[in-house]
Amino acid sequence: MSTNKPVTIPREVADAIEYLRTDEGDGVTYSNERIALIYADTTYSGGTTTILRKIPFDTLMRALLDGYERELTEEEKREQAYASILASYVHHEDEAHEDYSCGYCDGVEETLEALGVKVPGVNAPEGGAA
Incomplete structure (x- = not known):
């Protein structure tokens, strides 16, 4: 190898x-x-x-x-993308710079809503179907 x-x-x-x-x-x-x-x-x-x-x-x-x-299946790619979005969202949600973090999280939520995408823990209930 x-x-x-x-x-x-x-x-x-x-x-x-x-x-x-x-x-x-x-x-x-x-x-x-x-x-x-x-x-x-x-x-x-x-x-x-x-x-x-x-x-x-x-x-x-x-x-x-x-x-x-x-190669990842479409479902695996989607799961990875959701995990990445959730990790970024949670990171910014816990940030000390409240104004920036709130704006970032709001932007993520609004973008997902505009695209019609539901990510558990972000704009859909955790554990629910995405």
Whole structure:
């Protein structure tokens, strides 16, 4: 494993790599070299090869050598955004500079309302559905 940062790849490509690295399929585990050969095999264009080719070859090599992270689903992205908004809101709500903090929090609330977005703990009840 190199010291480079892991690359982010689509979930289905990550699943294909993991499938090839385990013996779940045909009882064979594939090395990085074999996975690269499967990607490069122009005589075959189905199944795993098609899935692997959804990313550029250079990205596949980085994923195999440096590691990878799965792309977040839309729901995971939304949850991260809500958590970030809530953390910022709570931080400013607890700030000592009351005028600025109140204005900041009001701005966050008004923006979310204008966008029709409900964030638990900010402009929706905590624990409630967002």
